[in-house]
Amino acid sequence: MTTSKHNILITGGAGFIGSHVVRLFVNKYPDYHIVNLDKLTYAGNLANLSDIEDQPNYTFVRADICDFDTICQLLPQYKIDGIIHLAAESHVDRSIKDPFTFARTNVMGTLSLLQAARLYWESLPERYENKRFYHISTDEVYGALEMTCPEGRTSEISAHEVYGDDFFRETTKYCPHSPYSASKASSDHFVRAFHDTYGMPTIVTNCSNNYGPYQFPEKLIPLFINNIRHRKPLPVYGKGENVRDWLYVEDHARAIDTIFHHGIIAETYNIGGFNEWKNIDIIRVLIKTVDRLLGRTEGEDLNLITYVTDRAGHDMRYAIDSTKLKRELGWQPSLQFEEGIEKTVKWYLDNQEWMDNVTSGDYQKYYDDMYSNK
Numbered sequence: 001m002t003t004s005k006h007n008i009l010i011t012g013g014a015g016f017i018g019s020h021v022v023r024l025f026v027n028k029y030p031d032y033h034i035v036n037l038d039k040l041t042y043a044g045n046l047a048n049l050s051d052i053e054d055q056p057n058y059t060f061v062r063a064d065i066c067d068f069d070t071i072c073q074l075l076p077q078y079k080i081d082g083i084i085h086l087a088a089e090s091h092v093d094r095s096i097k098d099p100f101t102f103a104r105t106n107v108m109g110t111l112s113l114l115q116a117a118r119l120y121w122e123s124l125p126e127r128y129e130n131k132r133f134y135h136i137s138t139d140e141v142y143g144a145l146e147m148t149c150p151e152g153r154t155s156e157i158s159a160h161e162v163y164g165d166d167f168f169r170e171t172t173k174y175c176p177h178s179p180y181s182a183s184k185a186s187s188d189h190f191v192r193a194f195h196d197t198y199g200m201p202t203i204v205t206n207c208s209n210n211y212g213p214y215q216f217p218e219k220l221i222p223l224f225i226n227n228i229r230h231r232k233p234l235p236v237y238g239k240g241e242n243v244r245d246w247l248y249v250e251d252h253a254r255a256i257d258t259i260f261h262h263g264i265i266a267e268t269y270n271i272g273g274f275n276e277w278k279n280i281d282i283i284r285v286l287i288k289t290v291d292r293l294l295g296r297t298e299g300e301d302l303n304l305i306t307y308v309t310d311r312a313g314h315d316m317r318y319a320i321d322s323t324k325l326k327r328e329l330g331w332q333p334s335l336q337f338e339e340g341i342e343k344t345v346k347w348y349l350d351n352q353e354w355m356d357n358v359t360s361g362d363y364q365k366y367y368d369d370m371y372s373n374k
């Protein structure tokens with residue numbers, strides 16, 4: 001896709017990753033019109049975008065991706081030629097309690113967007129020319145990897161620790177275990193089916209765990225930073241031995257920008273940082289960093305670690321091989337993990353008001369009042 005003028009619909013732009021993508025596109029491409037479509041579920045928060053909300057090339061629309069009629073109206077109204085689809089239910093623990101909501105939003109919502117885009121773009125004289133449907137997915141669709149070296153060893157690629165010999169590659173067979181990953185896998189299949197059946201210009205990317213500012217504090221890193229600050233227990237699932245591959249959220253947003261403009265239609269790209277960590281090791285780093293930044297004795301809050309019953313079906317290890325993206329499009333992470341964690345902890349400690357608003361649920365009351373008559 002060229003970098004001449006575009007009208008881009010970003011779904012889920014009020015959430016964690018979506019807000020970073022919206023901010024990047026609004027600031028970097030003043031010629032583009034960015035339409036952020038978000039239902040503002042518990043995970044959507046317009047405060048994440050307060051710094052760009054008045055920019056002339058930005059519009060916010062509160063809507064549900066499952067509302068097919070509304071999406072069918074919005075696409076021609078804003079002459080949308082590119083879609084970056086992030087809206088989803090994203091938390092594994094919630095999917096275990098309430099799988100229906102995940103199937104509805106992640107599967108039916110994605111299908112509704114695909115079908116609306118197909119009907120609109122096929123009605124135009126140029127049809128799919130210079131159009132793009134870019135679906136953001138997760139590495140969790142691939143299932144879980146074995147811990148073949150539980151103590152870890154240094155990777156030849158990144159000089160960082162790895163915990164197994166295998167990695168998720170673009171060719172790895174899908175094997176989702178949680179209702180969340182099953183719903184994301186299903187949506188990925190629908191996206192690819194729309195390319196293969198109707199010729200829609202689609203791209204799918206599968207990314208590893210993100211961390212950084214504006215993440216909802218139900219996820220490991222913001223939850224634990226906030227708990228350490230307030231000296232609340234840190235609920236570590238199982239033995240804390242599970243391994244995740246962490247990427248700073250702004251690096252993910254940069255990858256999305258590169259792939260949206262230069263990715264090859266119908267391709268899949270894996271996005272990751274070659275940055276594997278056992279949960280318990282990250283938790284120790286978080287405790288020491290929060291303690292230091294708050295002027296406490298480093299490590300004095302290690303006693304907050306509380307081992308709790310493991311998550312059902314807890315995937316052991318995720319590790320992404322993103323060499324295709326580096327080789328073909330030149331993207332690689334810019335931040336070392338230690339640097340990214342320091343920035344992230346500082347951000348949450350400096351933005352206690354944001355955190356308090358989210359944990360008290362006040363931001364939701366504000367939207368309910370604001371949108372109640374619309």
Ligand code: NAD
Pocket residue numbers: 011012013014015016017018037038039040041042043044045063064065066085086087088089090091105109136137138139184206207208209210211216
């Ligand atoms: P998030 O939960 O922080 O945000 C999701 C956003 O989608 C929220 O703003 C919410 O209001 C919106 N939304 C939910 N249901 C909607 C609906 N029916 N209609 C319109 N909007 C709706 O999620 P996130 O962590 O920013 O993840 C964004 C995307 O990236 C998801 O598709 C997720 O699967 C994927 N992903 C996330 C990670 C990660 O580590 N967070 C890693 C890889 C991929």
Ligand code: TYD
Pocket residue numbers: 092093209218219220221223235236237240242243244279311
């Ligand atoms: P999470 O942030 O929920 O991301 P995901 O499940 O998508 O990887 O969890 C990251 C890891 O941290 C995962 O192995 C589960 C674990 N975890 C805990 O041990 N305790 C917690 O309270 C949470 C939220 C997660």
